[in-house]
Amino acid sequence: MSEKSRTEAHSRRDKILDAAEALFAERGYDGVTLRQIAALAAVDVALTNYHFGTKKDLFTTVFHRRAAILNKVRDEALTACLNTKVPAMLEDIVEAYLRPLGEIQASADKGWKHYLSLVAWVNNSTEWGREFMTDNFNPFVSKFIDALKTTLPNADEQALYWGYHYMSGALTLTFADTRRLDTLSGGKASSSDITVGYKHMIPFIAAGFRAICDDPDNSNS
Amino acid sequence: MSEKSRTEAHSRRDKILDAAEALFAERGYDGVTLRQIAALAAVDVALTNYHFGTKKDLFTTVFHRRAAILNKVRDEALTACLNTKVPAMLEDIVEAYLRPLGEIQASADKGWKHYLSLVAWVNNSTEWGREFMTDNFNPFVSKFIDALKTTLPNADEQALYWGYHYMSGALTLTFADTRRLDTLSGGKASSSDITVGYKHMIPFIAAGFRAICDDPDNSNS
DNA sequence: GTCTATATGTTGATAGAC
DNA sequence: GTCTATCAACATATAGAC
Numbered sequence: 001m002s003e004k005s006r007t008e009a010h011s012r013r014d015k016i017l018d019a020a021e022a023l024f025a026e027r028g029y030d031g032v033t034l035r036q037i038a039a040l041a042a043v044d045v046a047l048t049n050y051h052f053g054t055k056k057d058l059f060t061t062v063f064h065r066r067a068a069i070l071n072k073v074r075d076e077a078l079t080a081c082l083n084t085k086v087p088a089m090l091e092d093i094v095e096a097y098l099r100p101l102g103e104i105q106a107s108a109d110k111g112w113k114h115y116l117s118l119v120a121w122v123n124n125s126t127e128w129g130r131e132f133m134t135d136n137f138n139p140f141v142s143k144f145i146d147a148l149k150t151t152l153p154n155a156d157e158q159a160l161y162w163g164y165h166y167m168s169g170a171l172t173l174t175f176a177d178t179r180r181l182d183t184l185s186g187g188k189a190s191s192s193d194i195t196v197g198y199k200h201m202i203p204f205i206a207a208g209f210r211a212i213c214d215d216p217d218n219s220n221s
Numbered sequence: 222m223s224e225k226s227r228t229e230a231h232s233r234r235d236k237i238l239d240a241a242e243a244l245f246a247e248r249g250y251d252g253v254t255l256r257q258i259a260a261l262a263a264v265d266v267a268l269t270n271y272h273f274g275t276k277k278d279l280f281t282t283v284f285h286r287r288a289a290i291l292n293k294v295r296d297e298a299l300t301a302c303l304n305t306k307v308p309a310m311l312e313d314i315v316e317a318y319l320r321p322l323g324e325i326q327a328s329a330d331k332g333w334k335h336y337l338s339l340v341a342w343v344n345n346s347t348e349w350g351r352e353f354m355t356d357n358f359n360p361f362v363s364k365f366i367d368a369l370k371t372t373l374p375n376a377d378e379q380a381l382y383w384g385y386h387y388m389s390g391a392l393t394l395t396f397a398d399t400r401r402l403d404t405l406s407g408g409k410a411s412s413s414d415i416t417v418g419y420k421h422m423i424p425f426i427a428a429g430f431r432a433i434c435d436d437p438d439n440s441n442s
Numbered sequence: 443g444t445c446t447a448t449a450t451g452t453t454g455a456t457a458g459a460c
Numbered sequence: 461g462t463c464t465a466t467c468a469a470c471a472t473a474t475a476g477a478c
Contacts, residue, residue, distance in 0.1 A: 026347065026348070027251070027348070028249055028251065028252070028346075029252070030248070030249060030251035030252040031249070031250070031251040120345060121345065121346075123394070123399075124341060124342065124345045124393070124394065124397050124399070125249075125342075125397075125399075126247065126397065126398065126399050126400065127247070127248070129399050129401055130399075130400075130401065133401060134401060134404055134405075138404070138405055141405060142405070157406070157409045157410070158406075158409055158410045158417060159421050161402055161405065161406040161409060161410035162402070162410055162417065162418055162421045162422070162425075163421070163425060164405075165391070165394060165395070165402055165410075165412070165418070166387075166391035166394075166421075166422060166425050166426070167391075168394060169390040169391040169392070169393055169394030169395065170386070170387035170388075170390040170391050171390070172345070172390055172394060173344070173345065173386060173387075173389060173390030173393060174386070174390065176345050176346075176347065177347065178344075178345070178346075178347050178350050178351075179347065179351075180350055180351065180354060180355060181382055181383070181386055183355055183359070184355075184359055184362060184363070184382065184385075185378070185379075185382040188378045188379055188382060189378070189379045189382035189383055189386075191386070196379060196383065197383055197386070200380050200383045200384070200387075200433045201383070201387060203429075203432045203433055204383075204384060204387050204429035204430075204432055204433050205387070205429065206432070207428040207429050207431065207432030207433075208424075208425035208426065208428050208429040209425075210428065211424045211425055211427070211428030212421045212424055212425050212428075
């Protein structure tokens with residue numbers, strides 16, 4: 001195989017993945033046809049089957065493509081945070097969790113934006129979440145919750161997990177980028193103003209955790 | 222038309238709505254076929270068209286069926302809260318917003334549970350949310366945000382709207398009832414333990430609002 | 443109101459030529 | 461690797477008998 005054809009094939013393969021990522025994120029698995037994906041990628045429909053097998057296989061490939069690198073980036077941020085001060089501040093841990101995602105979403109990279117939007121869709125789906133969220137992201141989430149325990153040693157564990165649930169929901173809706181905050185606020189806030197969205201999310205979530213997880217004795221510490 | 226046939230027809234009509242509600246909530250609009258809806262309702266496929274028109278029309282009917290009553294219940298709760306004390310406490314306003322939903326979701330009514338799950342799906346979808354969330358729920362949300370302004374008079378409006386966004390995301394993920402908290406926590410918390418989910422949500426969200434909307438001068442008030 | 447039968451289109455998938 | 465051609469299955473929708 002020549003260098004040229006190898007490169008072109010790889011490029012078409014990637015174009016299918018990019019198109020599938022964008023469309024799955026926008027309309028969900030069932031809302032998208034292989035023909036629409038092929039059209040957006042500007043390749044023949046049969047190529048989706050040649051490169052990835054079934055539609056479900058294609059979805060799996062799309063989801064896994066960025067999951068590993070996402071875990072790596074976030075793991076490094078959390079580890080760095082935990083190494084700078086012991087015990088780490090609650091705000092710092094929450095920031096370590098959220099900031100890498102905010103930077104990705106605020107960046108110019110369309111592909112990553114689509115991927116986060118896809119994660120939002122998966123996270124809110126009972127059946128897709130069970131298959132894709134648990135295996136890919138639970139290990140890192142557990143690490144995050146362990147970190148929270150070090151700074152909230154007296155926390156009721158049930159409250160801690162529900163706090164994570166609220167944060168996950170807030171984050172996920174931010175991923176979804178619905179643009180509905182614009183209409184609601186009459187222009188005073190914008191769903192796509194990601195930098196502002198993450199700037200307020202960190203103190204909001206940290207305060208929430210403290211309110212339900214902190215021991216009454218040191219609630220104003 | 223006899224009483225009996227009237228009742229039966231109405232019953233079949235309702236069975237289609239109930240089935241559509243349950244399936245749309247579980248798999249989204251495109252993930253469900255009219256045949257599956259008819260099968261779950263135990264009626265003929267052609268009846269969906271006779272009673273509701275197109276598939277999209279059926280979805281619209283399902284969504285509107287409970288929207289009005291939901292708005293009424295929530296409006297009463299918020300109004301009652303605002304009338305008991307002036308200015309109302311932040312926690313009371315958030316509770317007025319959340320508690321009616323918690324009571325509905327914690328009740329034994331399967332239909333309402335499915336409906337809230339459907340709202341979760343719509344809220345996280347850019348294209349469906351634009352069409353169905355804005356018209357149905359924005360007026361009440363604006364009333365809620367106005368109430369927040371009375372108790373957080375110095376709040377930056379942009380922060381206030383983002384706070385609402387975080388609350389909406391947390392609430393929505395709770396609607397979705399993904400059952401994934403169970404796996405993540407190793408049984409220490411359960412997504413379907415709705416009473417606990419709402420009990421912690423109120424102080425969590427209230428503290429979050431205070432952290433980003435309160436004037437620094439009275440941040441520990 | 444309900445069902446049978448069917449029109450009409452689209453879907454995912456693949457066999458086979460190049 | 462890529463494209464043409466085609467398949468069986470399934471979708472929504474409706475006309476017409478009862």
